[in-house]
Amino acid sequence: MNFPHAAGSLVGTARDLARWSDALHHGRVLAPAxxxxxxxxxxxxxxxxSTYGLGLENEMVDGVAVIGHSGGIMGGQTDxxxxxxxxxxVAVLANTDAPPVAxxxxxxRIVTLAMKP
Incomplete structure (x- = not known):
């Protein structure tokens, strides 16, 4: 998928996103500022x-602060x-642009379950 350039030319798995998240949120990608x-x-x-910063959005899920990013393109959705x-x-990837549950x-839902004592 090269028509949308970087938005559609990146290929990865949930595990790849987890590695990226770990590096990003632990200071191995950007300077703290x-x-x-x-x-x-x-x-x-x-x-x-706006809750959206320069690339990531801040929100609350059941009273817990989270930082996130979502995306979608022909044939897929992620959050x-x-x-x-x-x-x-937590990453959820759907290999369709019309999943039964977004x-x-x-x-x-996964974050809510993970936060339960």
């Missing part, structure tokens, strides 16, 4: 704040969340 920019919510021109408080990464739902 750049990483903070990636995860810091963005102030918009109208003074509103991933990193839970800093638990050093936990990866965004599945990844949040």
């Amino acid at each position: 750049f990483y903070r920019q990636m995860i810091t919510p963005t102030k918009l021109n109208d003074d509103a704040t 991933s969340l990193y839970v800093p408080s638990r050093d936990l990464f 990866p965004s739902v599945t990844v949040r």
